[in-house]
Amino acid sequence: MFPYIANTPQDEKDMLKAIGFNSIEEFFEDIPKELRLNRDLNLKPAMTEAEIKVHMEKLGGKNQGKELVNFLGGGVYDRHIPSVINHVISRSEFYTAYTPYQPEISQGTLQVIFEYQTLITNLTGMDVSNASLYDGASAVAEAAFMAVDKTRNKEIIVPDNIHPNTLRVLKTYLHFKDLELVVVPTNEGTFSKAALEEKISENTAGVVVQNPNFFGLVEDEIEEIVELTHKNKALLIMSVDPITLGVLKSPGDYGADIAVGDGQSLGNGLNFGGPYFGFLAATKKLIRKMPGRIAGQTLDKDGKRGFVLTLQTREQHIRREKATSNICTNQALNALAASVYMVALGKKGIAEVATQSAQKAHYLYNQILEKTNFKPVYDKPFFMEFGITSDIPAAKGKEALLKEGILGGIELRICGEQFKNALLVAVTEKRTKEEMDQFVQVLEGLK
Amino acid sequence: MKTYETLIFELSNPDRRAFEIPKVDVPEESLESFLPKGALRGEAPELPQVSQVDLMRHYTNLSNRNYGLDTGFYPLGSCTMKYNPKINEDMARLPNFTETHPMQDDSLVQGNLELMDNLDQMLCEITGMDKMTLQPIAGSHGEMLGLMLMKAYHADKGDHNRKKIIVPDSSHGTNPASVAMAGLEVVTIESKENGEGDLDALQEAMGDDVAGLMLTNPNTLGLFEKQIQEIAKMVHEAGGLLYYDGANTNAIMGITRPGDMGFDIVHLNLHKTFTTPHGGGGPGSGPVGVKERLIPYLPVPFVEKKGAGYKLSYDAPKSVGKISNYYGNFGIYLRAYVYILSMGYNGLKRASEVAVLNANYVMYSLKDHFKLAVDRPCKHEFVLAGINTDIAEMPTVNIAKRLLDYGHHPPTVYFPLIVHEALMVEPTETESKEMLDDFIEAMKAIVEESKNDPELVKTAPHTTPVRKLDEVGAARNPIVRWEPEE
């Protein structure tokens, strides 16, 4: 009667008899009468698969998305996703497995984590990576805690051009630990050494830089910021878009201490905000301060190569309140999807995706400036996302684009009223010239 | 599971490709023409290059070295490893859901928002709470949020003195770790031998510096905390709040509700009770439900019904803020929604009843061969205090490893910490009597082996893809990434 419950009424009788009970009710006798729910739950009766499909198609039909051309970004991007990814993550040996606490029968998951760690360190130019975190925003918060733990200082400095949601999450995490968040105003969209110099002190634990920043701009004083941060004995946390690292200098190249970011772009779908995953990689000397799981290579009894979860004394199940973090379940399957993505693209492919995204974004940007009344929000080098503004409220532009089936961008109003007419437009390798030409055409017609 | 020992990096050949993107259809300007040269890296990152066949075979071979729920029995106590329905997976892959961006206007994602609102109400009904947030990404994330809510509530009342959270010594390790994340202090109180709360110890610990108490009910020994009403009264009278760790909800659906027991805050693990897959360690989903008086502090945004439609509202001046990037793991809680639909009110209750039947059946079937931590009917899980030492001596770890040779995933071992040599068994409702019998026979056989051939048990496992691994070596000299041989 319920496909996921195997035992029949006859099994029930046999089992009760075998252990000397008369009814299942006897197992619940210790629950005080007044706490029993003496009614049915107010939910619908069970639905069959066929009924569920109809219901879900109808519910999903109230969304619009799959038929729209997507120029939304802000850390979440519509990219080509290789078919192999869904086939790998749909193998139930992966997706129905528990955390690999029994290494002898979890070598698949453990090797995947080990390979993931290697791929992420190669991408970010860092020494060590963990097995994943919840998302890019909480990864920044976890990195901030590492900096606090390492330096024993209490203050984290961030520029105001990081993702507004990251800033919100960081604010919450720091507030509850009684740590200080210092937000530095940026200069025309980018973070300058001079701005940092005004705030940094011997009390600083860490400095966050996001590259490209929320406005899509490529930060141009990272080297100076890293140097100044290190001079003050603080840690430099660099938040990055993993795809851009196909061509942009890595956090390792800049001498960052911790690299973090959101991994959605690496082969994970849009999924209305999740599940994605956060990545966190660091220099070798910070390994024991890292949150979350880490897989390590070792040998078995017969001398064969194998993998185990290692350095577990950092974690909650051993160190309890003294753990580096409370994280337990992470986003393992999304990290697997990312591994498959990085392998499917390879060294050449990731550079191509990054390059094409940037080239297409610049094509659209140039067309918009040339043919429409829109102007750049900031006239500075950007990668694949840019802000445009005009005399017309952004909502109106969005509406006109939507009529043509285009999701035109994020309203930058979320960053302040000065941006009320501005749109943040993201272009990935998936967008075509035709789609972009149509985008420009709509804006051209705007009055 | 056959032998496969290759790392993906060892398959790499610079001329191979597993995937190609379409050729660029706009003018191919060089990156240097629009980016400062100093921003570019010299060489692309070292990612392996393999053919698509190599890729698929690599991951398929790795999957063969894994043990999933679809492989066999997974009686991990406290983890609720129940079958993951396939319709959940299919529904979560419908493009109408997957191809929605989190920054789309509310008017374009009405289906998503309606689903979130429906699920909120369903979970409230199941737990007896007034409002849920779906933002927490995992159970511990939910715990952290629940503790932040407590702190925000007290602070809003002008009470900044309440820094202590009481946690029983039988609790999950995440509890104290989450307390630390919320900037609070842990006070551990001892449980009575049967795992029940010690009311005297609790009374002593309560005071105007206590923010609240974290409990799981049934507790980690699988027993219902009968004194829960007295405990709730004691905590509330002292001005504290009561937090429910929902890891053990699978025992009580449709039978009793944390909200009715007096809990103020609840977190659920949708990847336990509500069949969303564990994924080898995530993604999970850890919604948090609260009673009315705590609603103002929930994270933003929340779904609001507005006329005929729904919107995401950020209007909550007392909110703790955000704890994750968007709205939690949408693709995961969508699966839980489908599960609840497919079970209905009657199915959920039946699931809990059979989960409890299965646990008692296994427990009483093993009572002569193992020591019961508590000899009293259990709920959805139970704890064995190691082998019956009248028959043989054998450490729990070896029993667990020997189970691998019998094709079963071992139970949770050495937890809860209050039971010596603990084996914590949670069969779940989705297993058949035949499977339970097979497990019971294997457990008994291992006891016999411990008596007659202890070496066989002590050197287990013998049939797994790798044998016992050197964890000491791995920790002393951590190798945490692959590097090419010189």
Next chain:
Amino acid sequence: MSELFFTKKHEWVKVEGDHATIGISDYAQEQLGDIVFIELPEVDEDFEQGDDFGVVESVKAASDLYMPISGKILEVNEELEDAPELVNEDAMENWMIKVEITNKKELEDLLSEVQYKDFIEEE
């Protein structure tokens, strides 16, 4: 002339004049099993009696190290950073820290070797 003391938290203390050398007892290393990592403080740090000054870790456990007496760190045994297993090999020989004692009176709180032996037998 040096004097040897122990604590109930299983540290040993060898006192010579105003200086003390501190490690963990053989019983402690045996209880911990294979030691995989030892975290020690920085030179010049000051500690009160009872403060934790470091951590000793096996694969599945981490134990804090407690200051038997108040003092300033003069030296830490850096050899243990790369070879924590030395403590398993000889816990009495492989010391962890050397300190300058700030309050000699606190030595009265410590156990003699005989008292410590009786104590672990009871445990």
